[in-house]
Amino acid sequence: MNLMDKLAxxxxxxxxxxxxxxxxxxxKEQEELKQHYAEAKKLQExxxxxxxxxxxxxxxxxxSKTEHKTAEAKTLGDFYVKSLQEKGLSVLATKGGLFSTxxxxxxxxxxxxxxxxxxxxxxxxxxxxxxxYERPLVIADLFASGTMxxxxxxYPVYGSLEGNATTxxxxxxxxxxxxxxxxxxxxxxxxxxxxxxxTDDMAEDLPFVVSEINQHAQYNLKLQEEIQLLSGDGTxxxxxxxxxxxxxSKGQAxxxxxxxxxAATTDIATATGFSADAVVINPADYQAIRLSTDANGQYFGGxxxxxxxxxxxxxxxxxxxxxxxxxxxxMTKGTVLVGAFKAGGTIYRKGGLTVESTNxxxxxxxxxxxxxxxxxxxxxQVKYPKAFVKVTLGKAAAKAAAKAx
Numbered sequence: 001m002n003l004m005d006k007l008a009x010x011x012x013x014x015x016x017x018x019x020x021x022x023x024x025x026x027x028k029e030q031e032e033l034k035q036h037y038a039e040a041k042k043l044q045e046x047x048x049x050x051x052x053x054x055x056x057x058x059x060x061x062x063x064s065k066t067e068h069k070t071a072e073a074k075t076l077g078d079f080y081v082k083s084l085q086e087k088g089l090s091v092l093a094t095k096g097g098l099f100s101t102x103x104x105x106x107x108x109x110x111x112x113x114x115x116x117x118x119x120x121x122x123x124x125x126x127x128x129x130x131x132x133y134e135r136p137l138v139i140a141d142l143f144a145s146g147t148m149x150x151x152x153x154x155y156p157v158y159g160s161l162e163g164n165a166t167t168x169x170x171x172x173x174x175x176x177x178x179x180x181x182x183x184x185x186x187x188x189x190x191x192x193x194x195x196x197x198x199t200d201d202m203a204e205d206l207p208f209v210v211s212e213i214n215q216h217a218q219y220n221l222k223l224q225e226e227i228q229l230l231s232g233d234g235t236x237x238x239x240x241x242x243x244x245x246x247x248x249s250k251g252q253a254x255x256x257x258x259x260x261x262x263a264a265t266t267d268i269a270t271a272t273g274f275s276a277d278a279v280v281i282n283p284a285d286y287q288a289i290r291l292s293t294d295a296n297g298q299y300f301g302g303x304x305x306x307x308x309x310x311x312x313x314x315x316x317x318x319x320x321x322x323x324x325x326x327x328x329x330x331m332t333k334g335t336v337l338v339g340a341f342k343a344g345g346t347i348y349r350k351g352g353l354t355v356e357s358t359n360x361x362x363x364x365x366x367x368x369x370x371x372x373x374x375x376x377x378x379x380x381q382v383k384y385p386k387a388f389v390k391v392t393l394g395k396a397a398a399k400a401a402a403k404a405x
Contacts, residue, residue: 003047010040134219138326139226142278142341143380148348151189153381156182187382189350190239192224193375200359200368210372214355217374221353226330229347229380230280230337239380242345243337247388257336257393258289258300262321264338264389271386274340278324282333285393289320336391344387350377 014036017029025033162178196217203210227241234240248267250260265276290301298308302315319325323338331337339345353376358364361371382388 003043007040007043007047010036010043014040134216134223135329137219137222137226138328139229139280139330140222140347142280142324142326142339143229144342144346146346146348148189148350148379151350152186153188153348153379154184154186155381155383157185157383158182187240187348187379189348189377189379190228190237191375191377192221192228193373194221194224195371195373197364197369197371200370203370213372214374217372218353218355221374221376225376225378230330231332232380239378242339242380242382242388243335243390245382245385245388247385247390249390249392251392252394257285257391258292258320260391261336261338264336264391265321265323267389268338268340268387272340272344272384274343274384274387276323276338276340277343278326278339278341279320280326280328280331280337280339281320282331282335283327283329284333285331285336286317286325286327290318334393336393337388338391339388340384341388344384345380345382348379348381352376 014033017025017033017036020029159180159182162180163176165177166175168174194217196213198210198213228239230241231243232239232241233244248264248271250264250267253260255263261279268274268276291299292301293299300308301318302308302312304314306312306314317325317327353374356373357370359370363369364371
């Protein structure tokens with residue numbers, strides 16, 4: 001008797017006892033039922049093991065072949081219906097949500113379901129992408145900051161008092177003082193924005209790409225903001241940058257560039273009472289000043305191994321005249337901006353940086369793309385334009401050396 005026959009016999013014996021009912025069997029029959037059930041369970045496990053091992057060995061044998069079985073793809077409609085049936089669904093059942101089939105290949109091709117004998121390559125992704133150089137953006141940090149709820153900020157600018165007080169004899173005419181009417185100035189919000197696209201695959205399979213693009217798109221936005229804060233020409237939609245305001249200026253002169261940079265701090269204090277807090281300079285101009293030497297060839301800012309004449313340690317990027325010195329390509333070569341930034345100007349923002357995304361832009365939906373948009377709104381208020389001085393540089397190194405002699 002084979003295993004299947006033995007299993008059938010044990011099941012039959014157990015069924016005959018079960019047919020009597022729970023309340024009508026004796027203790028002996030209960031014991032027999034237990035034995036028949038245990039034996040049937042053991043036989044079933046042996047049969048299942050045999051079947052499972054056979055199927056597994058067949059699969060292993062098939063995996064060693066170079067050719068693997070494929071299922072012929074017929075029409076897309078047939079493939080769609082077959083996929084529905086495999087999910088236990090009907091066409092109407094898909095109305096409440098999205099149903100998608102596996103990839104379908106045309107009748108001239110085949111639809112492979114799991115390539116037997118195929119081992120996919122495992123590719124690891126280095127999430128630290130290689131990006132172009134991004135210079136530090138610091139101009140906005142120099143100004144004071146504020147928020148606004150409207151779209152325009154308005155403020156009065158007062159001129160000097162007319163008339164002067166003086167000593168007056170008893171009963172004499174007193175001089176009149178007059179405060180002229182103010183000139184009202186205003187600065188409006190301006191929007192800085194950009195957009196870009198990524199594919200659905202990038203968003204789904206490489207989510208870090210989205211964060212990288214967000215990060216660098218934000219940098220691009222802030223880069224444009226910095227350009228506008230310095231050099232915006234004020235024509236809509238541009239900001240009116242600080243260099244295009246009615247600020248003070250110092251042209252080339254006989255004295256050295258470092259001397260005129262210091263003189264600019266005096267001009268600020270004289271005109272406004274403010275103390276300069278920063279100098280903005282192009283890297284090439286800073287280099288020229290930093291490498292200027294005296295008659296003995298000693299660097300004014302200290303040498304490459306120690307301070308001037310061996311005194312003190314080396315100074316890395318020493319500040320000019322003790323002021324915060326911002327070395328940036330944002331400043332045009334040949335020009336230095338000296339200012340009392342915190343006291344003289346304020347950057348107002350409405351809301352914060354906004355990032356939005358959609359697949360409804362143009363043909364994004366049909367092309368499996370997502371459009372991202374990033375934007376911000378800001379205004380530059382310069383209440384005290386005389387708190388800034390634009391210095392036009394000359395040949396700093398040569399003049400500094402001549403002065404030292």
